[in-house]
Amino acid sequence: MKKFKIIYWIFTGLLVALMVLGSIPDIMSAPDAVALFNHLGYPAYLLPFLGIAKLLGVVAILIPGFPRIKEWAYAGFVFDITGAMYSSIAVGDPPSGMLVFIIAYILIAGSYIYHHKIIKSSSLSSKNTLTI
Secondary structure, three states: OHHHHHHHHHHHHHHHHHHHHHHHHHHHOOHHHHHHHHHHOOOOOHHHHHHHHHHHHHHHHHOOOOHHHHHHHHHHHHHHHHHHHHHHHHOOOOHHHHHHHHHHHHHHHHHHHHHHHHHHHHHHHHHHHHOO
8 A cells, every 4th residue: 555655646736747847827918828828728716726626626636535526627628628638629739738648647546546446445444354
């Protein structure tokens, strides 16, 4: 189980860093973020909403407990990355930009999978100690 936790925290730490670093310019409506949204054809007023949603997702993943909220946070990250990738493809951005999305999907999947492996292994160990 210790190995699962280490791998989980590597994936989760990188995912959290990616989402927090992506949310700060959105919340502040930084000129680069506004320019990107204009390029994608979206109104700038969505930026703070998306930034705050990303931060709330990070909080949901980091706080222990609340399994249903964690599931929704992971789903929200997938929706966010999928929407960003689709928008990028729709406006004709070069395929070289897809690497960031692939990395994000890997981080989300790794964190999610190892979160569930930890839950499963802890529930198995608690069942083994109860049936003595």
